[in-house]
Amino acid sequence: MARRSDKLKLGTFVYTFGYNPAGWLHPGSDVNGANDFSHLHKVAALSEAAAFDFMFLADSPAAAVGDPDGLARMPTKMNRFEPLTLLSALAVMTKHLGLVATASTSYYEPYNLARIFASIDHLSGGRACWNVVTSDHDETGYNFNRRGLDPHALRYERGREFVDVVFGLWDSFEADALLLDRASGIYYDQARHHTLNHAGKHFQVRGPLNIARSPQGRPVIAQAGGSEAGIALAAETAEIVFSLASNIERSRNFYATLKSRMASFDRAPDDLKVMPGVVVNVGRTEADARAKVQFLLDKLHPDAGRVMLQEFLEADLRGVPLDAPFPMDRLPQEAKGSRALFDELVAFVKQGHTVGELIRLFAEKHTGNGITGTPAQVADFMEEWFESRAADGFILMFPTLPSALEDFVELVVPELRRRGLFREAYEGSTLRQNLGLPVPPNRYTKARLA
Amino acid sequence: MARRSDKLKLGTFVYTFGYNPAGWLHPGSDVNGANDFSHLHKVAALSEAAAFDFMFLADSPAAAVGDPDGLARMPTKMNRFEPLTLLSALAVMTKHLGLVATASTSYYEPYNLARIFASIDHLSGGRACWNVVTSDHDETGYNFNRRGLDPHALRYERGREFVDVVFGLWDSFEADALLLDRASGIYYDQARHHTLNHAGKHFQVRGPLNIARSPQGRPVIAQAGGSEAGIALAAETAEIVFSLASNIERSRNFYATLKSRMASFDRAPDDLKVMPGVVVNVGRTEADARAKVQFLLDKLHPDAGRVMLQEFLEADLRGVPLDAPFPMDRLPQEAKGSRALFDELVAFVKQGHTVGELIRLFAEKHTGNGITGTPAQVADFMEEWFESRAADGFILMFPTLPSALEDFVELVVPELRRRGLFREAYEGSTLRQNLGLPVPPNRYTKARLA
Structure with a gap:
C-alpha cells in the first residue's frame, strides 16, 4: 500500500466535560466548565498549540427531558454555552484553530444563520465551519412550535433548500466588490453586488446578505448523517464528514462510496475529508x-x-x-x-x-468504544485507518476535557509526527487552507467569467 | 431644583463608521472597520476606559435595497458584523463594559435567542443586554418569508409573547440550582429546575432552556419605540429606553409618562433608565x-x-x-x-x-442634529436634561468612530466628572449593578418563598 502524500487531519470534539457522561466527575475535567469560558478557551488553546485542524462544538437546541433522576447526573445537555456565541468568543481568542459549530436547518432562519457564520468567518480571519444538521432528537421540536420532530424526508428537503439559500446569500458580494474608495466616495461596486431573490418551497429570501464575502470565500461545511439523504447532501456540499469509527471495513466502504458520488457534482475526492469520530483512551501502558x-x-x-x-x-x-x-x-x-x-x-x-x-x-x-491503549497502539489504529482510506483524519472524542486531550497531545501527537502522519505546524492561515480545501467560486463571478 | 443623587448613564451607539452616513469618508473613522474586529474592539476599549455603561449595537437583518447609486455610497447597512457574534467576541475582550445588541422578535425563535443572550451573559460575567425590537423596515420581511412587514399590531402581539417566552426560559434554572457535587454525583437540584410548557398564540415552547441562570439573573432589557404599544411593553419589561433627544419638553413628558406607567407592573421608577440618543459634535471651540x-x-x-x-x-x-x-x-x-x-x-x-x-x-x-459645541456647552446640555428629568443618561451617537468618541472622552468626560455628573470608575461588576437595576426574581423561587 503506497503511503499517502497528505497528512491526517485532527479535530477536538467538544462536549463540555468530555464525551463520557461521567466526565464531569473526573478530576481531569473542570466541574465549572459549562458556564466558564476559560475552560473552553483552554481546550481551544491546547488544540491550537498542537496544530489541530479544528475544534468541533456539538449541539442540540434542547435540554433532555423525561428522566429527572438520571438527567440531574448528566450535565452535558442540560447546561452548556450556546455554540455560535461560544465560537465567536473563541474566534478572537485564537489565531490558527478552525472553529466548527453545529446549527440546525430545522430551527433557524437561513438569513440569520448565513449572517452569523459569515460574521464568525470575518471575526476569525477565515476559520469558521458550519456543521449542518437537521436535528434528530424529538425533544428539539417541542422548543420550536412542533409536536416532536418533523419527518426525516421533510427535514432533509428543508435542509437541502436551507443550504442552497445560505450559499446564495454568501455570494451576495463578489470577492473584489469592496472598493472602499474615499476619493470617489464609492464603497462597493454595484456590478459586483447581487440580490438572491430566492423563492422556494420552504423559504422566500430576497437578500442581499448584509456582510461582505467571507475570508474563506465561504465558511467550510461539515456534516454527519449516514442516511441516503445525508450521503447525497454530503457528496454535493460537505467538506468535512463526521462519521462513525466502529468498523474499519464499513468505514472503507463508506469512504469509497461517498467520494465516488462527488464526481457528479464536479468535485474532486480530496475536496471532502472523511473524519470518523473516535473515543481515545490513551495511557503510558495498556493497563x-x-x-x-x-x-x-x-x-x-x-x-x-x-x-x-x-x-x-x-x-x-x-x-x-x-x-x-x-x-x-x-x-x-x-x-x-x-x-x-x-x-x-x-x-x-x-x-x-x-x-x-x-x-x-x-x-x-x-x-470503551474507540481505541484504548498505548501511544503506539493509538497511532497504529490511526495509521491503519488513514493509510487504507477508511479516514482522512479523526474527530477525537476525549472522554474527559481537558485531561484526555492533554494526554493525547503529550503522548500520541509526537508519535504521529515521528511517523510523518501529522503536521508540525499550520500550513496556512485559514481552515480551508489547513484542510487543503479549494475556495468555492462565487456564482456570479463564475458566470461572468464563463 | 434639587440635584439628583444618582449619576448619568452613558452608552456608545455603534454604527460601524459612526452615525453620520459620510462617516466612512472621514479620516477619523476606519475604512476597513466593517469587517475588522480590531476597529470595534477599539470602540469598546475606549468606551470601557472612560467607564461608560455600555456599547449599543444597532442592527437590521437586511441590507437596504432600491437605490444602488446611493447605497454604494452608504456602507453601514450594506456590510456589517452580525451583532450577536460581535457581542460574543467583545464579551471576552472586555471586563466591565455593558454589551447591548439589537435582535428582532419578528425574525428569531425565542428558544434560540434566549440561549444566545444567556450565553453572552455567561461569557461576559453578567454584562449582556438585549435591545428588543419588532423591526420596522419593510426590507427585513423579504428576507424572512414575508412580503414586507407584518402589521404593527401583529408585530407587537408577537413581540409581547416572545418576551414572555424568553423570560420564562431564563427562569429554567433557579439561582441556587447547580450543586456541582462530585461526591454525590448530582449536578443540579431537580426541585430547582423547571419546564416552561408555554403554549400561546404565536409560540409553543416546552423548555427547559439548556443553560444555567445567567449571572445577572437575566440579561438587561433595552427598548426603543414610542408608540402606545411600545410604551406599554417598555413600562412592563424595559430597563433601558432608547428615546429621541429632539425636544426637552417632550422628553420630560415622555420620561414622566413612562415612569408613571411602571407602578402598575410593580416596578419602581428607577428600575428603568430613559436614555435619549443624541448626536454629539464637540470641539475645543464652537467654530x-x-x-x-x-x-x-x-x-x-x-x-x-x-x-x-x-x-x-x-x-x-x-x-x-x-x-x-x-x-x-x-x-x-x-x-x-x-x-x-x-x-x-x-x-x-x-x-x-x-x-x-x-x-x-x-x-x-x-x-447637525443633537448638540454641537464646546465641552462646556455639551455638558450644559446633558446636565439640563439630566437634572430636569428629561433623561437618566444618553446614548451617544458619534458622527464618526472612533474619532468623535475619542474627542468626547478627552473633552467632555472630564467636564462631566468635574460637575459630579459622571462616575470616576465602575461601581459594580455587572451591567445591572452599574446601571443600578435590581436583579429580577426567578418566578419559581418567588412562588416558593411566597
Whole structure:
C-alpha cells in the first residue's frame, strides 16, 4: 500500500466535560466548565498549540427531558454555552484553530444563520465551519412550535433548500466588490453586488446578505448523517464528514462510496475529508489506559446509565428495578443507532440478563468504544485507518476535557509526527487552507467569467 | 431644583463608521472597520476606559435595497458584523463594559435567542443586554418569508409573547440550582429546575432552556419605540429606553409618562433608565465643532443624501433631477419619524425649493442634529436634561468612530466628572449593578418563598 502524500487531519470534539457522561466527575475535567469560558478557551488553546485542524462544538437546541433522576447526573445537555456565541468568543481568542459549530436547518432562519457564520468567518480571519444538521432528537421540536420532530424526508428537503439559500446569500458580494474608495466616495461596486431573490418551497429570501464575502470565500461545511439523504447532501456540499469509527471495513466502504458520488457534482475526492469520530483512551501502558476507562465506568451511576441506554433504545425504563429481567415489551423493533450494537444488546437481553446488567454492558460499550491503549497502539489504529482510506483524519472524542486531550497531545501527537502522519505546524492561515480545501467560486463571478 | 443623587448613564451607539452616513469618508473613522474586529474592539476599549455603561449595537437583518447609486455610497447597512457574534467576541475582550445588541422578535425563535443572550451573559460575567425590537423596515420581511412587514399590531402581539417566552426560559434554572457535587454525583437540584410548557398564540415552547441562570439573573432589557404599544411593553419589561433627544419638553413628558406607567407592573421608577440618543459634535471651540459638522456635510454626495431623505419620507426620488422642483405627488400624507421635522420639510418644499435643496436641508438637519459645541456647552446640555428629568443618561451617537468618541472622552468626560455628573470608575461588576437595576426574581423561587 503506497503511503499517502497528505497528512491526517485532527479535530477536538467538544462536549463540555468530555464525551463520557461521567466526565464531569473526573478530576481531569473542570466541574465549572459549562458556564466558564476559560475552560473552553483552554481546550481551544491546547488544540491550537498542537496544530489541530479544528475544534468541533456539538449541539442540540434542547435540554433532555423525561428522566429527572438520571438527567440531574448528566450535565452535558442540560447546561452548556450556546455554540455560535461560544465560537465567536473563541474566534478572537485564537489565531490558527478552525472553529466548527453545529446549527440546525430545522430551527433557524437561513438569513440569520448565513449572517452569523459569515460574521464568525470575518471575526476569525477565515476559520469558521458550519456543521449542518437537521436535528434528530424529538425533544428539539417541542422548543420550536412542533409536536416532536418533523419527518426525516421533510427535514432533509428543508435542509437541502436551507443550504442552497445560505450559499446564495454568501455570494451576495463578489470577492473584489469592496472598493472602499474615499476619493470617489464609492464603497462597493454595484456590478459586483447581487440580490438572491430566492423563492422556494420552504423559504422566500430576497437578500442581499448584509456582510461582505467571507475570508474563506465561504465558511467550510461539515456534516454527519449516514442516511441516503445525508450521503447525497454530503457528496454535493460537505467538506468535512463526521462519521462513525466502529468498523474499519464499513468505514472503507463508506469512504469509497461517498467520494465516488462527488464526481457528479464536479468535485474532486480530496475536496471532502472523511473524519470518523473516535473515543481515545490513551495511557503510558495498556493497563494505564484500561484503568482510565474503568475509573469512568465506576463513576457512572445506574440512573445516568439508564438515560444513555434509553436514548439508544428509545425505550422508557424508568421504574424498572435494576435486578429485574429486561421487560421485552419495551424493546424496539429497529435500531436507531448502530445495528451491530443493537443486535448484541438484544442477544444479551434474551439470555435473561437484568436491566442493571444491560445498563452496565451498554456503558462498557460506550466508555470503551474507540481505541484504548498505548501511544503506539493509538497511532497504529490511526495509521491503519488513514493509510487504507477508511479516514482522512479523526474527530477525537476525549472522554474527559481537558485531561484526555492533554494526554493525547503529550503522548500520541509526537508519535504521529515521528511517523510523518501529522503536521508540525499550520500550513496556512485559514481552515480551508489547513484542510487543503479549494475556495468555492462565487456564482456570479463564475458566470461572468464563463 | 434639587440635584439628583444618582449619576448619568452613558452608552456608545455603534454604527460601524459612526452615525453620520459620510462617516466612512472621514479620516477619523476606519475604512476597513466593517469587517475588522480590531476597529470595534477599539470602540469598546475606549468606551470601557472612560467607564461608560455600555456599547449599543444597532442592527437590521437586511441590507437596504432600491437605490444602488446611493447605497454604494452608504456602507453601514450594506456590510456589517452580525451583532450577536460581535457581542460574543467583545464579551471576552472586555471586563466591565455593558454589551447591548439589537435582535428582532419578528425574525428569531425565542428558544434560540434566549440561549444566545444567556450565553453572552455567561461569557461576559453578567454584562449582556438585549435591545428588543419588532423591526420596522419593510426590507427585513423579504428576507424572512414575508412580503414586507407584518402589521404593527401583529408585530407587537408577537413581540409581547416572545418576551414572555424568553423570560420564562431564563427562569429554567433557579439561582441556587447547580450543586456541582462530585461526591454525590448530582449536578443540579431537580426541585430547582423547571419546564416552561408555554403554549400561546404565536409560540409553543416546552423548555427547559439548556443553560444555567445567567449571572445577572437575566440579561438587561433595552427598548426603543414610542408608540402606545411600545410604551406599554417598555413600562412592563424595559430597563433601558432608547428615546429621541429632539425636544426637552417632550422628553420630560415622555420620561414622566413612562415612569408613571411602571407602578402598575410593580416596578419602581428607577428600575428603568430613559436614555435619549443624541448626536454629539464637540470641539475645543464652537467654530471647531461647527467645522466638524460642515466637513461631513460637504462629504455627503447627493445620491447618498437622497437615500436618507427617501427613507425618512418613504418616497422614491430616483430619477428626479436635483435642480427640479420637488414632485409634490410623491410626498406622503403622514410622517413616519419626527412630525416636527416632517412639517418643516413640507413647508420648505411648498416654498418651491428643488429636490437638491431639500436633500441638503435634510442632511443639515440630520448632521447637525443633537448638540454641537464646546465641552462646556455639551455638558450644559446633558446636565439640563439630566437634572430636569428629561433623561437618566444618553446614548451617544458619534458622527464618526472612533474619532468623535475619542474627542468626547478627552473633552467632555472630564467636564462631566468635574460637575459630579459622571462616575470616576465602575461601581459594580455587572451591567445591572452599574446601571443600578435590581436583579429580577426567578418566578419559581418567588412562588416558593411566597
